[in-house]
Every structure is written in C-alpha cells, then in structure tokens.
Amino acid sequence: MKHFLSVKDAVDVQALVKEALLYKKTPYADKHIGKNRTMGLLFFNSSLRTRLSTQRAAQNLGLELIVMNVSQDGWGLEFAEGAIMNGNKAEHIKEAAPVIGQYCDIVGIRSFPSLTDREDDYNETVINQFVKYTGRPIVSLESATRHPLQSLADLITIEELKPKPRPKVVLTWAPHVKALPQAVPNSFAEWMNAADVDFVITHPKGYELAPEFVGDAKVTYNQEEAFADADFIYAKNWSSYQDYGKILNQDPAWMVTMDKMKLTNNAKFMHCLPVRRNVVVEDAVLDSPHSVVVQQAGNRIWAAQVVIKQLLLKIIREESPYLF
Ligand code: CP
Numbered sequence: 001m002k003h004f005l006s007v008k009d010a011v012d013v014q015a016l017v018k019e020a021l022l023y024k025k026t027p028y029a030d031k032h033i034g035k036n037r038t039m040g041l042l043f044f045n046s047s048l049r050t051r052l053s054t055q056r057a058a059q060n061l062g063l064e065l066i067v068m069n070v071s072q073d074g075w076g077l078e079f080a081e082g083a084i085m086n087g088n089k090a091e092h093i094k095e096a097a098p099v100i101g102q103y104c105d106i107v108g109i110r111s112f113p114s115l116t117d118r119e120d121d122y123n124e125t126v127i128n129q130f131v132k133y134t135g136r137p138i139v140s141l142e143s144a145t146r147h148p149l150q151s152l153a154d155l156i157t158i159e160e161l162k163p164k165p166r167p168k169v170v171l172t173w174a175p176h177v178k179a180l181p182q183a184v185p186n187s188f189a190e191w192m193n194a195a196d197v198d199f200v201i202t203h204p205k206g207y208e209l210a211p212e213f214v215g216d217a218k219v220t221y222n223q224e225e226a227f228a229d230a231d232f233i234y235a236k237n238w239s240s241y242q243d244y245g246k247i248l249n250q251d252p253a254w255m256v257t258m259d260k261m262k263l264t265n266n267a268k269f270m271h272c273l274p275v276r277r278n279v280v281v282e283d284a285v286l287d288s289p290h291s292v293v294v295q296q297a298g299n300r301i302w303a304a305q306v307v308i309k310q311l312l313l314k315i316i317r318e319e320s321p322y323l324f
Pocket of ligand 1: 046047049051274
C-alpha cells in the first residue's frame with residue numbers, strides 16, 4: 001500500500017478486515033513498529049471520530065503525532081497552478097506539502113468538497129496535490145469524494161455482526177438540514193461492492209450517486225421495499241450529485257423510524273456520526289439495541305491501525321530491504 005485514498009489501495013479487503021479484528025483483540029501487538037516515526041494529521045474541517053481514532057491507532061503502533069487544524073492555524077493555502085498570489089492565500093501547496101513531508105513520515109489529510117464545483121471536487125484537487133507534493137504516504141481522513149477509513153470501519157462492523165455469510169446491507173438516504181458531501185455514501189458503496197454482501201441503495205429521485213460508485217448495487221426509490229429483510233440499515237444524508245451540492249428534498253418521511261426497522265430482519269442500524277436525532281433517525285432507533293453506531297465508531301481505531309501499519313511496513317521495507 002503506497003497511499004490510502006480509496007478501496008483500490010486495499011490489495012485484499014478481507015485480509016484488512018481480518019487483521020483489524022486481530023488488532024481489536026491485541027491493540028499493542030505492533031507497538032514497536034512506529035518507533036522514532038511521526039504521523040501528521042492535518043484537518044481542513046471539523047472532526048471528532050477521525051481525529052481521535054487515528055491518533056489512538058498511531059499511538060498503538062508507537063508513532064509520534066503532530067495534529068494541526070490547517071484552516072484555522074495555518075496560512076491560507078493556494079492550490080491553483082500559476083496563481084498570482086496577491087489575494088488572501090499566503091502559501092502555495094507546492095511549498096507547504098513538501099515542508100510537511102520534512103516533518104512527518106506519514107500524513108493524513110481531511111478536506112471536504114466545495115459542493116460548488118463538481119469537476120474540481122471529483123478530481124480530488126486538494127488531496128491529490130498532497131499526494132503529488134508531500135513525498136510521503138498520504139492517508140485520506142475524508143476527501144472530497146471518499147471516506148475510506150470510515151468505510152473500512154463499517155465493513156469491520158458488518159463482519160463482526162453479520163447474521164449470515166452474505167447479509168443484506170441497505171444504504172438509505174435520510175433528510176438533513178444542510179447540504180452534505182457524497183463522500184461517505186460514495187465510499188460505503190465502493191467498499192460494499194468489494195465485499196460479499198447483497199447491497200441495496202435507496203434514495204429519493206435526484207439523489208443518484210455517481211455511477212462509478214453505485215457499481216453493482218440494486219437501486220430503488222422505494223425505501224420500505226429496500227428495508228424488507230435487511231440485516232443492516234446504513235443511514236446517511238447526501239446532497240445531489242446531478243444538481244451538484246443542492247438540497248432537493250427534506251421530506252421527513254425518509255427519516256429512519258422504528259416502524260421501518262420492523263420491516264427488516266432485526267437489522268443493525270449504522271451511521272458514520274455525527275447524526276442529527278429525529279431528523280435522520282428517530283430516538284427510538286438510536287436508543288434501541290438496533291443501533292451499533294458506537295461500536296462502529298470504536299472500530300475506526302482498528303481500521304486506521306491496520307492502514308497505518310501497512311504504510312509503515314512499506315517505509316521500513318524500502319529503508320531496510322535486507323530485513324525482508
Ligand atoms: N465519521 C466521522 O468521520 O466523524 P468525524 O467527522 O467526527 O471525524
């Protein structure tokens with residue numbers, strides 16, 4: 001693994017899940033491998049889970065950490081090639097990224113999409129320039145179009161809780177007051193398409209995800225039909241991909257309720273968090289045994305730990321090939 005930006009960077013998804021579950025049992029098994037190495041975590045946007053779980057994962061591997069809220073504490077960053085920098089952006093990515101690479105052995109980046117320029121967002125302009133100029137392995141802590149550490153944790157959770165070898169997993173759109181990125185549903189779809197699950201996506205018309213993420217999933221506009229016999233319900237709001245970044249629908253009838261959970265095969269309720277109670281999902285579901293959102297968030301540690309370990313092993317192999 002050279003970088004961790006999407007499911008394509010996971011050579012063997014099942015092996016990653018298996019190894020992550022081993023870390024859950026023995027978190028300090030590889031406490032030595034990050035010794036005298038540093039991971040930088042750079043946040044352009046807010047975070048609770050990603051920030052804390054990735055720190056915990058890095059600490060379990062013996063790494064030192066540098067954490068920075070770039071948009072609050074750093075200089076305004078320019079990403080455009082050939083920009084005349086006479087505005088409010090004081091530093092270009094061409095200097096900032098390699099400088100960060102001088103201080104860190106591995107770099108994690110969180111950067112949300114603009115939701116105004118689809119081409120720019122889907123070209124992953126921000127994270128790809130960190131890949132290009134940092135000279136270090138880059139871990140996506142959620143980019144414009146994907147959240148792979150979240151999706152790996154989701155898959156770990158499904159593996160732990162699945163009631164049958166090939167469970168039915170439903171990704172359902174749910175209402176929200178704000179226009180949110182497509183990163184979590186895109187990524188979840190990409191990882192579910194790589195897993196052995198019966199995968200269904202349900203959303204109102206106009207919320208179709210980009211075809212490259214939908215893949216082989218069954219798509220239906222009928223939420224109740226989708227919920228029938230489901231083993232996992234994964235709720236998430238996203239803004240429109242077609243009418244890019246727009247809110248087309250806030251119909252509360254799409255909220256996940258206990259009545260809808262009764263249509264399922266006693267399904268587990270999943271959400272990446274943070275979640276707006278009684279907008280996305282009603283209290284009765286979140287406060288019931290259906291909800292596994294805390295366990296799911298806990299698994300973010302093991303997802304991050306297995307990814308950081310893979311990147312560390314590559315660094316160690318390149319530095320000391322005689323060891324292998
Ligand atoms: N799910 C998730 O990424 O949470 P945070 O935004 O709090 O990191």
